[in-house]
Amino acid sequence: MTSPSDAAPASTRPDTQPADPRPGVSPSSSPHPTGAGRYAPSPSGDLHLGNLRTAVIAWVLARDSGREFRMRVDDLDTARARPGVAERQLADLAAIGLDWDGETMWQSERSPVYAAATDRLADRGLVYECYCSRREIAEAPRAPHSPPGAYPGTCRDLPDAERERRRKSLGPGRVPALRLRAEADELTIDDLTHGPYTGVVDDVVLRRGDGVWAYNLAVVVDDSAQGVDQVVRGEDLLSSTPRQAHLAGLLGIARPEYAHVPLAVNASGDRLAKRDGAVTLADLAEEGTTTRSAVARIVASLGGPDGADSIDALRGRLTPASLRDSRWTVA
Numbered sequence: 001m002t003s004p005s006d007a008a009p010a011s012t013r014p015d016t017q018p019a020d021p022r023p024g025v026s027p028s029s030s031p032h033p034t035g036a037g038r039y040a041p042s043p044s045g046d047l048h049l050g051n052l053r054t055a056v057i058a059w060v061l062a063r064d065s066g067r068e069f070r071m072r073v074d075d076l077d078t079a080r081a082r083p084g085v086a087e088r089q090l091a092d093l094a095a096i097g098l099d100w101d102g103e104t105m106w107q108s109e110r111s112p113v114y115a116a117a118t119d120r121l122a123d124r125g126l127v128y129e130c131y132c133s134r135r136e137i138a139e140a141p142r143a144p145h146s147p148p149g150a151y152p153g154t155c156r157d158l159p160d161a162e163r164e165r166r167r168k169s170l171g172p173g174r175v176p177a178l179r180l181r182a183e184a185d186e187l188t189i190d191d192l193t194h195g196p197y198t199g200v201v202d203d204v205v206l207r208r209g210d211g212v213w214a215y216n217l218a219v220v221v222d223d224s225a226q227g228v229d230q231v232v233r234g235e236d237l238l239s240s241t242p243r244q245a246h247l248a249g250l251l252g253i254a255r256p257e258y259a260h261v262p263l264a265v266n267a268s269g270d271r272l273a274k275r276d277g278a279v280t281l282a283d284l285a286e287e288g289t290t291t292r293s294a295v296a297r298i299v300a301s302l303g304g305p306d307g308a309d310s311i312d313a314l315r316g317r318l319t320p321a322s323l324r325d326s327r328w329t330v331a
Contacts, residue, residue: 264329
């Protein structure tokens with residue numbers, strides 16, 4: 001399933017060295033002795049207040065439970081990653097008071113690791129090629145209970161001759177996608193804020209048709225590699241979690257503790273986005289709002305003490321009940 005092009009590149013990033021000089025980083029002397037939480041932004045744009053708030057929640061829950069806190073840049077999709085954005089994201093996280101343990105992990109440097117995990121699954125007959133376009137998947141008939149976008153299994157059991165024909169019909173620059181041959185239709189996970197949640201499990205993509213390794217594979221493999229046993233993220237990702245938990249089980253990876261937290265929204269109740277005005281630290285600074293003032297807003301939104309402008313003020317205050325009711329309207 002792999003090729004010589006998957007050889008690991010030599011890292012040129014200054015923050016992947018053992019002694020990381022950037023603010024916010026605490027080098028770790030031992031590998032994951034107590035488990036870890038994490039934050040893993042994708043460098044498609046500057047972090048807004050909602051993103052920063054989720055990072056704060058993840059940091060507080062990790063530190064309050066005695067865990068380490070890891071940082072990862074989810075830059076698998078280099079076509080969407082914008083130059084300089086990841087560095088600004090890390091600087092903003094440090095500016096609001098987050099620190100993290102050990103080196104920052106960059107997914108774009110880990111292609112050989114994802115290939116090796118896929119090979120392990122393939123050796124057990126749990127990987128197959130898929131030739132479907134997004135349009136074909138959207139238009140294919142599926143079971144009534146399947147959510148939009150769930151894969152209907154079109155390529156799962158194609159005869160060898162049909163596979164060869166479909167493989168030859170792929171356009172220039174395309175390779176067959178690789179999918180997991182899932183061994184369940186649904187799975188129940190326990191979530192710190194939502195309780196038991198049952199979701200659909202389908203044949204998720206492991207490698208896309210453009211050769212890029214898929215998020216669902218990378219996040220499972222990388223959380224394990226970083227010793228992450230507590231995953232805190234936005235509740236918009238809850239529906240994908242049973243798929244990831246199933247994949248983790250097939251790879252022999254222990255299921256982490258999950259906490260999917262309410263999102264920050266705009267005045268219309270829609271998920272906060274950068275188009276909603278001054279919602280990044282840089283934009284707020286242009287309007288005269290300091291980083292400390294932005295932190296105070298985040299702390300207040302999570303029930304912190306009046307006037308507190310440090311994320312340390314939230315230590316010992318976040319509970320499943322408080323997070324469950326923590327939707328924040330950013331006006």
